[in-house]
Amino acid sequence: MDAETLGALARLVRKERVASLGTLRQGAPFVSLVAFLPQDDFGAFHLRVSRLAWHTQDMAREARVSLAIAETDDGRTDPQTLMRVALRCEARPLEGGAAELERLKRAWLARFPASAVTFELADFAFWRLAVRDARFVAGLGRTHNLAPADLAAAARL
């Protein structure tokens, strides 16, 4: 993929902070809105979710999820030209040491200060969505299938 396309992908991932999470619920897809924090190399995306939420219950049963990050609709004539990337991921509760958790907590609170209360609540935890592959629509008729290596290349830009 050319540098311009990779650059557009990197800007999209870095600009947006909410995404649509597709989980499996009773054999059918279910889509919910989540706040996310990308890993520096775009190899994984972190969520902070309550175990009481539907999507968390779903991820606990079926780890394969889809996380779609889309450019904000700016009212342009043709919304089909909006840039978006659908990541297919494996979701797991974060398994990290205290240092990693502390680093992630700091980064999360810098991005989502209103989320501080979730660190006082026992039902909230970080989940890590490891990227298996992705489908990037850079514009009308500009669809690219991406491997984690492509995402890593975008993250280096």
Add this chain to the structure above:
Amino acid sequence: MDAETLGALARLVRKERVASLGTLRQGAPFVSLVAFLPQDDFGAFHLRVSRLAWHTQDMAREARVSLAIAETDDGRTDPQTLMRVALRCEARPLEGGAAELERLKRAWLARFPASAVTFELADFAFWRLAVRDARFVAGLGRTHNLAPADLAAAARL
């Protein structure tokens, strides 16, 4: 549900024009961006999609889909307060007479004028997503499970 909440739902559905569509792909959820047109009573949502697209192939295999409409991220401190509704639907290619198709085509083109080209292409068709139920997040801690009757009540406001 109170009139204020129903009114907020109606405004959300009428204001947005793109949604996240969750389909089932190889046993896992896949999320893509679609343009949509709600039926006047919010009982169904129409899409215009190509049979070459992944989501169309998915819907042809598994009719149960999820359509999530979210308020545009306006950069507020807490994105968890963004309003969103996740509709669970049954998707079918539109089966209507010529009059219904013509009416829908006019409404679609008024909303998405750049989509005119899709009426020249043989691979595009309307799909109708009939709503089974919905989950409406009106704000932080304000989640409502909705039946089609609730959506119809919102549509009357």
